[in-house]
Amino acid sequence: MHKSNVISGSPEIMEQPRDAEIADGETAVFKCNANGDPIPSITWMHNEVEVEVDDERMAIMEDGSLVIKNSRETDGGSYICLAKNAEGLAKSRSARMTVYRPKTILDFKNTITELPEKPRFIEAPRSITTNEGTVEVKLTCKGVGVPQPFITWSKSGVILSPSNHYAIDSDGTLTIRSIQRNDFGTYRCDATNAHGRISASADIIINAVPVFTVHPDSVSVPLGGHAKFECVAVGTPDPNLIWFKNDVEIISDGRIKLNRDNTKLEIINVNESDEALYVCEARNSLGYREVSARLTIIENNNRRPVLVYGPYDLEALVGSTIEIPCKAEGTPTPGIQWRKDGSELQRTGRWKISINGNLYIYNLAAEDQGRYECTAINDNGRVTASGYVTVKEDPNSSGVNIGDKFVKIAFLEASSEVDKAINKTIENLFSNKVLGSADLFRLIRYPNAPARELARAAEVYERTLVNIRRHISKGRAMNFTSDFNYREILSPEHLDLIAQLSGCMTHRTRRNCTDMCFHSKYRNIDGTCNNLQHPMWGASLTGFRRILKPIYENGFSTPVGWNKDIKYYGYPKPSSRLVSTTVIATKTITPDTEITHMVMQWGQFLDHDLDHAIPSVSSESWDGIDCKKSCDYAAPCYPIDIPPGDPRIQNRRCIDFVRSSAICGSGMTSVFFDSIQPREQINQLTSFIDASQVYGFSDDLAKNLRDLTNELGRLRVGHTYSGGKPLLPYGENQVMDCRRNLSESNVNCFLAGDIRANEQVGLIAMHTIWMREHNRLAKELRYLNPHWEGDLLYQEARKIVGAAMQHITYKLWLPFVLGEEGMTILGEYKEYDPLLEPSISNVFATAALRFGHTLINPVLHRLNSSFQPIPDGNLPLHKAFFSPWRIVEEGGIDPLLRGLFAVPAKLKKPDQNLNIELTEQLFKSAHAVALDLAAINIHRSRDHAIPGYIEFRKFCNMTEVDSFDDLQNEITDKNVRRKLQELYGHPGNIDVWVGGVLEDQVKGGRVGPLFRCLLIDQFRRLRNGDRFYYENPSTFKPEQLTQIKQYSLARVLCDNGDNLTQIAPNVFILPERQGGYVDCSEIPKVDLKMWSECCSDCRYSGQLNTISRLNARNRRHLYDDISFPPNNLPTYDNRTLTNTEYFENENLRDRISKLEKTVEVMQATIKKMNKAIKRMERARLLQSDY
Structure with a gap:
């Protein structure tokens, strides 16, 4: 090793190795000069593996350099030098060696020729772990070859193309933007040229919050x-x-x-x-x-006996038959023992005990008088109850009404049966179990307490009559040859008793409409007193209106299709499910070229202002059959039959379905009233377009929605998230709380004026917008009129909101539904017609307005401010139901609103009616069988006994129909008509919703001729029959009406979105058809200074000031909650309106007069005090003289 420049201590790399590009077969040298004491030893690492030195190709020189001769492709990679001695270890930088084959050679003709080369990676992709919402992730894939290889990327075998989400650079780098959950997976990079192909893969792992699979x-x-x-x-x-x-x-x-x-x-x-x-x-x-x-x-299946009902004191006539009730429950089933006056019953042969335990005594005699004691016994205990029987002589035996003695018994049984079914339903819905989508669907539509009592009354009444018939059939001494007639069996007094006991009289109480100071200006929350001659017209909790008589199979209550032997026009009713799968459902979706998805959303929001048929108060039959578990027809269970060979449902015979509740005085309960009336369903809502989905349909609900902690006149609000505006309040501690699904989130459901507000997230967004609009109006009205109290602010803001919804509906939305010709038929508003009943018709609620289901897309788009999908992505429809947590945790309401006004609605075509998200996947996660919205629509019209399609064609003056070919003008598709014939056999058998939906759309509209006719009839009534319709001259001042007509849904969204800055001028029309988006500042605003209450005695010309301007200092505290800077309060000039009801000159003069009298009294008191002081002063001076 190199021994020069020795420095004492641990090793130190003095010269770092450098990257090298070496041609195949050439020699590479990597430098590594290291110092240390003792002298460090040098080793080299190649791709984290120690280099094995051989004398032929690789050697470590004395100075530590690594020499690689005759380089090969396998020599490529990273090289690191390690210097080690007793004092420590030093590590060099990583030097990369790239070995390449010469691209060109000089041939024998001295011509430069490029050599072919297979693709090879010089940098392969590596797996990445990231989080959802990350701005972007890059996967590098660099390859070389001759010719240069072409780089492609794929995921799960699908080639990725450049888009807003994916970008592929020229060097092969894949960039994935706005990481979403579905970006998880394995990505493969392919490098391809004429001489070969190589691949490399990497995973993108996305961190995710836990989700339960079991x-x-x-x-x-x-x-x-x-x-x-x-x-x-x-x-x-x-x-x-x-x-x-x-x-x-x-x-x-x-x-x-x-x-x-x-x-x-x-x-x-x-x-x-x-x-x-x-x-x-x-x-x-x-x-x-x-x-x-x-x-x-x-507890070992043991339960003490409990009396369901027991004996009571009764009086009976000699010779009559009596039934003394006694029924008990327990485990094991208790036995019933009877005693009279403390002793066992004597064997007279005139009594018997029924299976349930009731005691029957026939041919009553005087010795039968006494106290009868019923005891229920099982292994775990006993329970006893008694009643006294008084026997009287019959003064007029011929006048006895044999039904009277059974009334109380039958009523007690009926009350018990109905309440038991209701209580079990409530227990199932409101227990602490985790609720699935189906439970939430039932829960969210389950009637609240007032509606439940109304429906219960009718059920108890009807069940009482059934029980009376059963008891009389068992105990009577004679046989009737004619049909059973309740009027022959029950006295009028006892019919009245049944009505009073069941509660069937309470809903018929009329509202007092004499307070004209209120009723001339404002609506009642429950819709009463709109028509002063007919106060109940259009009120909540009243029956639907009928255009044509219902076609109940027994004449007054049994639904269409209940008796499968009954035929219509010679043919049985086909299964609702079969009709859905044959002519309604579609997998293919075509976007509309004119209207946006907001048309659908406004239609649903409007529908929830107009009608809600109260579902049955129980999901069990009165005999204890669970409607979800049985396919039997047992009221209120009316399941949808599954036909053989169904494309989806193989393991069940039916889809569960529960009938709508009926109102007292219809169906069987009508025997009490003047004449037999067919069963009629209850509309829980007011019929008018009055924003009841915002404010509620009853006084109690309206108060619950208001913020009554102050005098600001506002609605309650919930939390504010991520710098946005307040959301709806949560429904905590409400009787009808929509329990959240804890497996998804602990975010509760929201509270609004309609109980269906949480049905899907787009609907939640609309409810939120209009809650904010009310509060925005109340805030500005309070600035203009600081002397107004909370109730006045609330009523004025509510009145403006209702008018805005009417204007948007009639002027901006309805033209796209009815078309130009339909709007011409509807005509312009002329005047209020007090003789026109505005109540919602049953066919409108059950069929015509449900045309909107054909506009629903299978996906709700969620777009950011650039109108691109948010990181959480778009939302499949089946994931949008009952998911209020998505508003809180996935971007708020703005992305949903943008998706509604930027994306086309679904286009209805002859073979594209309802998308399969609605017919095959509705709440499939929680139902034994997923629901089918089309089948439900068909079945609901049969439940309500709505007449068939051609009957309503006659009402609308359409051409007569005798064959399916006669439908060719309205249903032009031959294939559709052929399928209808196979299903129904005769045109008269076609259900009204099916026929209406399958008609070709009218020009410029989204409905066919029949539904256009029915919609026009109803919307004319809602306009002309509403005393508070916004164009009625008595509703608003002319200058106020001018401002109401400035309203647009675009303006409401701009004012109340969290941060909506760009929008289409008309949110019902696709942006590209109206020049794209504009700034919200360009959308006309409503000028509320026209609601400013004026001082009519102001003396300054050019400016009329409200009394509130007279003392600005004392008003400052009023603006504490308003987002105006204290020194920059907005100025409203030329305040010209007067409201004499709240501010009159006479009142002002009266106040001034009282104030002057008070001043006179105070002055007199001061004079007296001055005289007293002077007397005291003189007395003091006299004392000082002495």
Whole structure:
């Protein structure tokens, strides 16, 4: 080794090796001059492997240099020099050696010729671990060869092409921008030329929050049994699993065992202390998720008897038959024993005990009077109840009504049966279990308490009548040859009693509309008193309006298709599911060339302002059948049959479906009222376009949505995230809380005026925007009128919001639905018509307005400010349902709104109606069978007994139809008509929604002729029959109406988005059809100074000042919550409007007069005090003289 320049101490590299490019066969030299004491020894590393020196090709020289002779391709790579002595080790830089073959040679003709060379990598890609949302990741792939190889990249066998997401540089480097979850995987680089091809691969590993692939199931085990839970999660880095019981971490011991990776928890010899909620937590460096399961102990299947209903005191006539009720539950099933006056019953041959335990006594005699005691007994205990029977002589035996004695018994049974089914449904929905999408779907649409009581009343009434018929059939002494007639069996007094007991009378109470100071200016929240002659028209919790009579199979309540033997126009009703798969569902999607996806979203938002048919209050039949587990027709269960050979569903016979609730006075309950009325469904909402989806449909809900902690007149708001604006408040502590799915996120559901607000994230965005718009209006109105109280600010802002929605609907949205001709038929607004009923028709809610389902895309786009997908990516529709957490954790509402007004809606074509996300994947994660929206639409119209397609054609004065060829003008596609004939047999059998959807769209519209007719009828009623319609001259002042007409949805989005700066002028039209996007500053604004309340006695010409301007100093505190700088308050001049209801000159004069009287009293008091002081002063002076 080299011995010069020796320096005492550990080695030090004095001369570093350098990179070298060497032709194949030439000699390479790498320098390494090292000093140290003792003199260090030199070794070399090639690609992290020590170089084995041989005398032929490789040698380490005395000065430490490495010499490589006759270089080969395998010699390429990194070389590092190590200098080592007793004092330590020194390491040189890494020098790279590249060995290449000469590209050219000089041939015998002295011509330079380029030599061919196979591709080879000089830098291969390396695997990378990164995080979701990373701006970009680069994979390097550099190759050489003769000719120069062409670099291509692929992932999972799919060639990657340059795009906004992928970029491939000229040197072969792959750049991936805005890393998303689906960028995870193996990427392969191929270098290819005419002489060969080589490949190299690298992985992109994306760190991800844990996701559960196996959820633990709740278990019930007896004492001493074994309980097992399993929980599996995936994520990057790999998550750690921890189990908790009552928030305490579980550690393995002799009785509680965890396997090595904690995926399985086993509890041996279960005891009472083990009954608890067990939580499995998956945690890694990016976060954690939790799922839970409950362990319930079965106490050896033993349960003491509990009385469902028991005896009560009753009076009966001699010779009659009575039934004394007694029914008990327990495990094992308890036996029923009867005693009279403390003794066993005497064997008279005139009594018997039913299977349920009720005691029947026939041909009642005087000796039967006494106290009857019912005892329910099983191995675990007993329970006893009694009632006294009084026997009376019949003063007029011919006048006895045999049905009267059964009323109370039948009512108690009905109440118990209905309440039991309701309570079990509520228990299933509101238990602490983890809810899937289907549970959330049912929960989110489940009626609130007032609506539930209304529906329950009708169910109890109807069930009571059924039970009376059953009891009479069992116990009566004669047989009827004619049809069963309740009026012959029950007295009017007892029919009235049933109505009172069930609650069927409460909904018929009319609202007092005499407060004209309020009703002349503002709407009632529940829609009552809009029409002062018919106060209930359009009110919430009232029945739908019928255009045509319903076609219930029994005349008043049984749905269409309930009896499969009944035929329509000679043919049975086809399965709703079969119709969906045959003519409705489509895999192919064509984008609309004119309208945006916002047309669909506004349609849904509007629909949730107009109608919501209350679902059944129970998902069980009154006989205890679970509608989700049975395919039997047992009210309210009305399942959708699965036809043989279904393309998706093979292992089930049906899709679960529950009937809509009915209103009292319809169906069977109508026997109480003047005449038999067919069953009618309940509209939970007000019928008017009044922003009820923002403010609610009842006084209680409206108050719950308001911020009543101050006098600002605003709606409640939730949290503010990432510098944005407030979100909706969470629905915590609400009776109808939409429980979040803890396996996805702990973010709760939002609270809004409509219970379906959380149905999908686009809808949440719309609710959020309009909540913010109300608060923006209330804030500015308060600045203009600081003397207004909170209620007045709230009502004025609410009135403006409702008017804005009407203007947007009729002037901006409806033309794209009805087309130009349809708008002409609708006509211009002329005047309010108090004789026109505005209530929503059943066919409008059940069929016509559901045309919007044909516009839904299978993906919700989420775009950033550059209108590119956000890092979280676009959202498949089935992932958008019931996911409020995505608003909080995945970018807020702006990306969704941009996606709605920048992306085309789906185009409806004859063979492209509903995308399969809606017919094949709806809530498939939680249902035994995924739902089918098209089949549900068809089945719902049958549940509501809506007449068929051609019946409504007659209503709309369309041509008569006798054959399927007669439909060729409206349904031009021959293949569609052929399929309809195969399904229905006759045009008269076609369901109205199916026929309406399959019609060709009218010019410029998105519906066919039938739906256009039905929509025009309803929207004319909603306009002309609404006393508060915004164009009615009595609703707004002319100058205010001018400002209302400035409203556009684009302006609302600009004002209330988190940071929307660019937008299309009309968000319903594709941007490219209107010159692209413009700055929000270019969108017209509404000037609210027209709502400024004026001082009519102002004396300064050119400016009318409100009384609030008279003392600016005292108003400063009013602006504490307003984002105006204190010294730069906006000035509103020329305030010309007067509101005499709240500010009148007479009131001002009265106040001044009272103030003057107070001043006079104060002056008189001061004079008296002065006189008293003078007297005291004189007295003091007199005393000093003495």
